[in-house]
Amino acid sequence: MSKKAVFLLWLIVLLPFAALAGLLILANNSELPDTAALANPKTNLATEVLSSDGEVLGKFYLENRTNVDFEDLSPYLVQALVATEDERFYSHSGIDLRGTLRAGVYLGKRGGASTITQQLSKMLFTETPGNGIQRVFQKFQEWIIAVRLERQYTKDEILTLYLNKFDWINNAVGIKSAAGVYFGVAPDSLKIEQAAMLIGMAKGPDLYNPVRRPESATDRRNTVLAQMVRNDYITQSEYDSIADLPLGLNFQTVDHKEGLAPYFREVLRAELKVMFSEKDPAGNYKYMKADGSPYNIHRDGLRVFTTIDSRLQRHAEMAVARHLGEELQAQFFNDVAKYRNPPFANSLTTDEINGIKTAAMRRTPRYRYMTGRECPNCHRRVNIEKESEATADFYQCNSEDCMERWRATPADSIVYIFKNEKFPMKVFTWQGERDTLLTPMDSILYYKSILRSGLVSIDPSTGFVKAWVGGNNYKYFKYDHVKQGKRQVGSTFKPFVYATAIREGYSPCYEVPKVPTTFQKGTFNLQEDYTPHDPDRDYGYMVSLKWGLANSVNTVTAWVMKQFGPESVIKLARDLGIESPMEPVVSQCFGVADLSLMEITSANATFANMGVHIKPVYVTRIEDKNGNPIFQMQPETNEALDERTAYTMLSLMQGTVDAVYNKHTGKATGTAMRLRSDLPDRDYDGFDRSIKIAGKTGTTQNQSDGWFMGLTPDLVTGVWVGAEDRSVHFRTLRLGMGTNMALPIWGYYMKAAYADPDLNISQGDFERPEGLGVELDCDAYERSQNIFDTGDDISW
Secondary structure (H helix, E strand, O other): HHHHHHHHHHHHHHHHHHHHHHHHHHHHHOOOOHHHHHHHHOOOOOOEOOOOOEEEEEEEEEOOOOOOHHHHHHHHHHHHHHHHHHHOOOOOOOOOHHHHHHHHHHOOOOOOOOOOOOOEEEEEEOOOOOOOOHHHHHHHHHHHHHHHHHHHHHHHHHHHHHHHHHHHOOOOOOOOHHHHHHHHHHHHHHHHHHHHHOOOOOHHHOOOOOOOOOHHHHHHHHHHHHHHHHOOOOOHHHHHHOOOOOEEEEEEOOOOOOOOOHHHHHHHEEEEEHHOOEEEOOOOEEOOOOOOEEEEOOOOOOOEEOOOOOOHHHHHHHHHHHHHHHHHHEEEEEHOOOOOOOOOOOOOOOOHHHHHHHHHOOHHHHHHHOOOOOOOOOOOOOOOEEEEEOEEEEEEEEOOOOOOOEEEEOOOHHHHHHHHOOOOEOOOOOOOOOOEEEOHHHHHHHHHOOOEEEEEEEEEEEEEEEEEEOOOOOOOOOOOOOOEEEEOHHHHHHHHHHHHHHHOOOOOOOOEEEEOOOOOOOOOHHHOOOOOOOOOOOOEEEEEHHHHHHHHHHHHHHHHHHHHHHHHHHHHHHHHOOOOOOOHHHHHHOOOEEEHHHHHHHHHHHHHHHEEEEEOOOEEEOOOOOOOEEEOOOOOEEOOHHHHHHHHHHHHHHHHHOEEEEOOOOEEEEHHHHOOEHHHHHOOOOOOOOOOOEEEEEEEHOOOOEEEEEOOOOEEEEEEEOOOOOOOOOOHHHHHOOHHOOOHHHHHHHHHHHHHHOOOOOOOOOOOOOOOOOOOOOOHHHHHHOOOOOOOOOOO
C-alpha cells in the first residue's frame, strides 16, 4: 500500500475524532453558563397564596411552577424516571458513551443517547436551534454542560432539578404542579401508576396528553412500567396488576379565574405589585432582593400567608350561589320583565336608557377591537396600526408575539351590528355556562339583569378577613364588590347615628315620639326645610330607641341626627375606620354615602370588639422562596368607642334579630327577625334564640341595593346584593329590601359555619363589660307576660 493510501486511510479514521475534538473545543469555548449560573439556574417560580388553614388558594405565575426537594418526591417517580430515561444514570458522569454509540449505530431506533443530565442541560440553558447544524453544535454544548452539572450537583439534586423544570403542559410546570393538576395530590403521595403516567409524558407531553389522548397515555404508562420491571424496580406480577388499571385522573384546571377566592386573589395581586414597587426616600426598593432588585410575584416563588380560611370561604361562596342561583335571580328575572324596557325601571327616559346601553357597548372587548382599540387575539390596547387597502381597512397588532391582523368595521356599521347581528357565545348562568346565539346588545341587556353580590367576613378580635366573595363568577364579572366597589349603604349606616347618642348617655329604652322631624332651613347648611318620612306614614306614639333601630325607622333616626348633627356622626364613622368621602349633610343618617362593603363591615366589627377598631388584615406575612421573611403584618388599632357604648350597640342590634316590643302595636318586630324562623320549603331551620346575633338590614332608594350586617362574637359578616346599574332593581320594596336580597346569604353562610365541626365558631354571647349600668332589656315586662307577637309575614 502506498504512503498516500495509508495517509488517506488514517485521515478517514482520525478525521471524525478530530472533528469531534474540534467541536468539543468550540462548544467549551462558546457562551456557556458559568459555575454560579449552574448553582442558581434561573427559573420562573410561582408565588403561592396560602390560606390560614394551610391550603393553596391560588398562584401568581408566568409558569405554574413550585419547586420541591428530593425528600418530597415519591420513590416511584425516581425509579420510573431512571428506568425509562437513563438506565445507567447512577454510573455515568453526564454522558452515556454506551448509549451514544448505540444511538449512532442504530440511528436512534433502539433508544436515544441523551442522559437525564443532558436533558436537564437542554431544558435549563439552551434555546431552540434554528437549523440542523445549530442543533448538532447545541448537542455538543449539552455534553459540556452535562459534565459541569454532574460536578456541581449530586445525582439526587439532578433528578430533582429535572422534575422541577419539566413542563407537563396544561399549566403544570414542575412535578408539584403536575401531581396536583393531574391527580390532585402532592408529589410524595403519587402512586406507582400515577408516577409512571407522568414520567411517560416526558417523551412527548402533547403526544401522551392524558386529557386528550388517554389511550396513548395509558400505553406509554405501561411502557414505563415495563421498564421498571426490566430494571427490577417492580415484579412482573405487580406489572400485571397495575397495567389494567385506568389512568384515574383527577384533573384540576389551573386558571387565575378559577379556584377559591378569585376576587380576593386579584385584589391581592394588584396590591402586591404596588407594594413591591414602592421605594424609600433614598430611592431603594422597600422590599428588595440581595441584588437590590424588587421582588416579582410572577417569578420569585414567594409564599403569601393570608387570613382567609378555606373552609369559611367555601361556605361563603356556597351561600351566595344558593341564594342568588336557586332563589333570588329567578325572582328578579320575573319581576323586571314587567317594566316597559326591561331590565330598566320605568322612571328612566328612552334617552337615559340609550345612554346606558351605548356606554356599556363601548366598554365591551368587541367594540374595542371593532374600532381598533384592542387586539382580538392578545387583547392588548397598544401597538395597533390601521392599514388601508383597495377593498377595506385593516388593523394590525404589532406586538412581536402576536401580529394579529383583522378587518376594520366601518364606524356607521358598529351600532347596527350590535343591535341586529347574532353571534354564537357562551353566557353565564347559575346552572353553568350556556352556549347561545345573541346579538351583542342582547347579551349586554342580559348581563344588566344579573344581580351581583359581595360578602366579607371578619374576625372582630383580630381584624382578620376570613372570607371574601367579590362577585358571582370571576370569569364573567371581574369587578370586586368587597373592596373596589362602593354603593350607597342605606340603613346599615344607622347604627353609627345611634352609637353617637348612646355614647352621650342615652339609654336604648329612651322613648321619642314617632313623628316626622324637620331640619330647618339654615341649620346644618340646609338651603330649605327637610322633613324625612317613614314609608308607612304611621305616626303619633312613643317608641324606644331600641325599637327604632330594630325596625329601621327613619323618623327616629332623624330625631337622633338632629340632636347631634352630621359632623359628630361622621367623626364617629371615621373613628370606626370609614375612609370614603362623606359630606356633612343630615341625609347621611340614611346612608347616602357610597362606601365599600369592607369599610361598613369593618366598622361594625368594632362593636363586637369592645369598641376597638382594627384595620382589616388579609396578609399576615410573606416569605421568599427560601423561607426568609419579607413582610410581617403589624395590626393598626384605634379605640373608637368605650366598652359600654360598644356593648350597648350590640344589644340594640340584637333587637333587629330578636324583635323589640311596641306597646302601641302590641307586637314585637325587627327587620331581621326572620333569621329565627324555620323555612321547611327551603330546608332551612331558623337560628335558635340561644345563638346570639346582632344585625342590621339596609335598603337604598328605589331598592337598588340590599344589605345585611350580621354580628357574632367570632365573625362579623357583611353582605351586599344589587345590579350593575342602580336603575336596574326590583319593582317593590317587599322583594328589594335587604331582608330579602342580602340577609338569606348571611343565614346560609353562618348555618354552614356553625355546622362545620372543624371551625368551632362560638354560639355564645358577646363579652359584657363589668359595671355596665345601662338598661338594655326594654321588653322585660312584656317578655315575662309572654305576649310577644313576632308578626305574620316571616317568609323570605
